[in-house]
């Protein structure tokens with residue numbers, strides 16, 4: 534596994550997303566077995582960074598992740614667990630309650646990283662960060678971050694966080710370069726902030742990208758692996774693909790080991 538070293542931490546370049554684990558916006562018992570099995574294989578394959586949220590399956594993704602972690606017998610210290618507070622819970626008391634609830638569902642004493650999931654119009658960031666900073670002081674959360682924040686909100690968050698802000702988690706993939714265009718990626722790279730790329734392989738047009746197809750074919754790997762390698766080879770970028778399929782899970786982990794040439798990076802970056 535390749536790591537990104539930042540703020541005295543080593544974070545895997547490839548983590549595991551949990552959106553649709555246990556359901557989508559509500560628990561869905563029909564995906565229970567499939568979800569537990571996906572988490573089990575991810576843990577067995579060596580994923581250690583898991584990304585979840587109170588929003589995912591209305592908390593059930595966290596419950597299943599907690600269950601899978603306990604069953605794995607892995608020591609807490611080898612894992613890096615991220616969860617997120619939803620936009621409707623950004624008031625002081627709500628943030629504290631949301632975090633307690635996430636910890637309870639996960640069966641953990643602390644989160645490695647806690648993010649504001651989405652900004653909300655009219656939110657009072659200083660109040661939200663007062664609660665987040667308190668969670669860090671109380672040892673419930675090790676590090677803070679945000680998600681889906683534009684440059685202005687990201688800068689405000691950096692100023693309000695009493696510990697160095699660890700990440701902005703945003704959509705970033707070959708077909709979605711919003712974070713390049715709006716300056717968020719450059720700001721993160723210049724200010725020791727991780728950019729966690731979500732939905733890295735989701736878009737169907739990965740399949741129709743000819744450069745991707747050519748490079749993948751020449752190297753005997755899949756286009757999704759090249760798409761991931763292109764992301765995580767960029768400084769300060771990590772990613773959290775999600776897959777129910779153990780073969781895809783293994784391929785995604787292995788993608789971090791692919792070293793693209795400068796020419797390949799440029800061709801893909803066009």
Ligand SMILES: NC(=O)c1ccc[n+]([C@@H]2O[C@H](COP(=O)([O-])OP(=O)(O)OC[C@H]3O[C@@H](n4cnc5c(N)ncnc54)[C@H](OP(=O)(O)O)[C@@H]3O)[C@@H](O)[C@H]2O)c1
Nearest residue numbers: 550551552680731732733734735757774775776777778781
């Ligand atoms: N902060 C936010 O607002 C936000 C928003 C979206 C997502 N996220 C996080 O980011 C994670 C990943 O994003 P995502 O789930 O939207 O998209 P994604 O991981 O880019 O794509 C998931 C889809 O791609 C397929 N897939 C994964 N690896 C593959 C491979 N190697 N080859 C072929 N197909 C592959 C999966 O199907 P199979 O199961 O068949 O492999 C699944 O249908 C989420 O689970 C969540 O934790 C955060």
